[in-house]
Amino acid sequence: MNTKRTKIIYKNGYPFFEFDEKIYSPCMFRSFRPTPANVSLAHLAGIEVFQIQVAGQLNGMDVPYSLYGGVWQDKGVYNFKNFDRQIEMFKKFAHGAKFIIFIQLDAPEAWLEKHKNSLSSFYFLHTSAYDEEWKNDASEYLCTFLKYCENTYGDDILGYGISAGRSTEWFSGTNYYNENTKKAYENYIGKKCDKIPEIPEEVKNGEIFRAPESEEYKFLKFASQGANITAEFFAKEAQKVINHKKPLGLFGGYYNLKDSLLNVNDFARVWDSGNIDMIFAPASYDDFRQIENSACVTVATDSLKMRGIVHINELDHRTELAQYPMEHPVTQNRMGYRMAEGNIIDDCYDNSFDAGMVLRREFASSVVRKSMLWWFDFFGGYYASPEYEKLLRDCVKIYNGLKVGEFSHSVAEVAVFADAESNYFIKDKADVIRSFCYNGMKEFVKCAVPYDLYNLCDIEKIDLQKYKLCIFLNSFKISKSQAEKIKNSPCKKMWIYTPGCVENDKINFDNIGKITGMNIKTVHKASDCAIDFDGCEIKFEKAVNPYFIVDDDGAERLADYKNTNGCAFAYKNGNFYIGSGNVPEKVWRFIAKKSGVHIYCDVSGAFFADERFISYQTVHTENIEIHLKEDAEFCDLFDGGIYKSENKILKYTAPKGTSKLFEKISRKGKYNEKNL
Incomplete structure (x- = not known):
């Protein structure tokens, strides 16, 4: 067994890999279609660390994750030659490089054929979480493969990643029924049940909230734990082999995706397990990728830092060179990706200037956040030009320069808090989760205001004295101790829609006034909450019920609802409150300025800064x-x-x-x- 150890070390606060007394830049390269062309291009650009995907399954686009094939074939049956062929190609065309090995743990087709009562963990991870036979066989494969890697290629491998669930990111579908799940749920609630509760997601009359005391809520919270219970289990199993001598990572813990049920989970369980060293996460998707917007992260990076976990930012933006026909799908299990139809990939940049500048922007964001990063060349050829080779080389050179100079601290005067648990209380088809977190951050990050990003569950460990403003994106449930900590902090606070409305496991809208320090009236009527703020319209995409009016003579009236004379946006005693999601840049800038936050530029754009x-x-x-x-x-x-x-x-x-x-x-x- 290889005994060499990889350490994640920090130079001036920036993370690097140290292996065998040599320091490696964490500017890495990843591809589902690694070839001599893109591997050698990346290596010539100075990249020393490559991710290798070991998978035999299809990805969410219905094409193989790897053309090399998987190692796990069936129970106790492993084809290591598929891995050997892949790593030998990397070693030949990236001589001297090191590797992060990703191990996919979803069961192969042959195994599923012999286990008719088991469901594919790729699609149904929340049910597979209670499938002990799959977990045991997958664990046996994981440990066997790790031993093989360490014994055969230990001097070439810096670390590992474990993957399962939809997109290998520990997501799951929403079909929860399985006999194993039912038994586990009965243990969870401590009694027998005739059937698993239904989870109605339809929204009637704008009533978006799910009652915390309902059976559907109890079951959803239980089911949403499954992915992370499973990730925690496999991480612990992996450490039995590598014994913390190589860093171990996984995807997970996203806060600003646009779905609720894919995203809601108790990921802090995995973060706090002591068995995970790295969290991989894609840079924010869709609107954030546009050149007129700004970069953002999908995980609360400052909550990771508190735990000593390094964030690895995946830059998977598609350059104009990716505009080629996608492989045709090999099954009919389509998941809604337009690229799975074999058409030209069309979500790319139009030209090399736009793509290159966005890639510069994402790199700068990673540097300021003190994150590791990799460039993800999905299906090959994204960087196949001298311009991109130079860009990669420049980025690697800049990151290596971080080892010298002066230590750099955050200059953030704003703390932003997101809350995964709050998503439990919103019905998935309400289509408002994105309005709080995703759309809120899309606008806030264009304000030229540095910020630190946390999960709400960590607020009692944070020194709020150093911030001038705290923003609470979706804090529907706030404990008494959290509320006390927030109330006693001298910074200004920004609250959106229904802060603290979950109290004692019930929805209590009267509690919003206690949290915000204002008298707030509840109106039980569906409304899109359209607000007029200085000529700027703010509203939800769909009507919600109820909506709220600030009915407080002591509050400063900042904006009204358009269709009523009720106050929708107000300020009182250090608290801002607004009755709608989709808060625009204009409002964020107003709040930051009124809070005394330093705004670095008056023009909308992508701004990042530290000392x-x-x-x-x-x-x-x-x-x-x-x-x-x-x-x-x-x-x-x-x-x-x-x-x-x-x-x-x-x-x-x-x-x-x-x-x-x-x-x-x-x-x-x-x-x-x-x-x-």
Whole structure:
């Protein structure tokens, strides 16, 4: 058994891999179609660490995860040659590289054929969580494969990832019925039940809330734990082999996806297990990928840091070179992806300028958040040009330069809190989860305001004294101790729609007033909550019931509902309250300014900053002015040149959409070109 150890070490606060006394940059490369072409291109660009996917199943687009085939064939039957062929290709075309091995634990077809009472964990992970036969056989495979890897390629492998469930990201479908699930649920509630409770997701008369005391809520909360109970189990099994000598990671813990049931889980269970060192997560999808928007993360990265877990940001944006025919699906189990039809991939950037600038932006976001990262070349060829090879090389060079210089702290004056548990109380088809977290963050991150991002469950461990503003995106359930901590903090607070409405396992809308410190009237009527704020309309996509009016003479009236004279947006004693989701950038900027938060730029764009770096991108102007807290001199890391601010304003000119990354020149002396 290989005995060499990989450590995740920090240089000036930035994470690196250390193996056999050598430090490796965590700028990595991943592909479902690794070939000599893209592997050698990435390696020539300076990438030293590659992810290898070991899977024999189909992905969510109904094509194979890997053309090399899986290792797990059936119970106790393993084909290691499929893995050998893949790793030998990597070693040949990326000589001297190291690897992160991803092991997919969903049962192969041959196993499922022999176990008629078992369901595929890829689609039904919440039911497979209680399938002991699958878990035992998958665990046997996991441990056997880990031993093989360490004995055969231990000197080449830096770490591992474990995968299961839909998209290998520990998601599940919503068909929960299975005899194993029923028995586990009976143990959970401590009594027999005739059948598993139904989970009606239809919304009538805008009534979006699920009652916490209902049987459907109890079952949903139980079912949503399954994925993470399973992940925790496999992580513990893996550590029996690697014994914490190599870092172990998994996907999971997303807060700002647009679905509820795919996303809701008690992922803190896995984070707190002590068996996970890395959380892989894709950079935020869809709207966030557009050049006119800003980068965002899908996990609460600052909650990960509190636990000593490193965040690995997956940059899976599709360049214009990805506009080619997708492979045809090999089954009919389609999951709604338009690419599964064999058509031209069309969710790509139109040109290399847009794609390159967004990739610069995502890299800068990762640097400021002190995250590891990888570029995900889904099906090959995304980076097959000299321009992209240079971009990868520049990024790797910049990240390696982080090892020298000065330690850099966060400059965030805003803390943002998201709450996974609150999603339990919203019916999935209400289509409002996205309005709080996804759409809220899409607008907030364009305000040029640095922020720290946490899960609400961690708030009692956080020093709120360092923030001027705390934003609560979807905090429907707030414990008494959490409420007390928040109330006693000196920062301003921003509340949305129904904060604290779940009290003592019941919906109690009267509690909103206690949380916000305002008298708030509940109106039991369906409304889209359309608000007019300084000519800007704010509303839900669909009507919700109830809606709320601030009925408090002591509150500052900031905006009204359009169809009534009721106050919808107000401020009182350090608390902001707004009665609708989909809070736009204009409102976020207003709240930040009123809270005394430093806003670095008046023009909407993508802005990231810490003590050492400033990054900005906008499509609205070529003449940029960044408002600093103090004058400083900067080096442009991508395009070159030295810039000096005057009167605390950093000015520069660049084509619209250009993403810049500036490093502050050390106060101890002249900037060292070797940093690059």
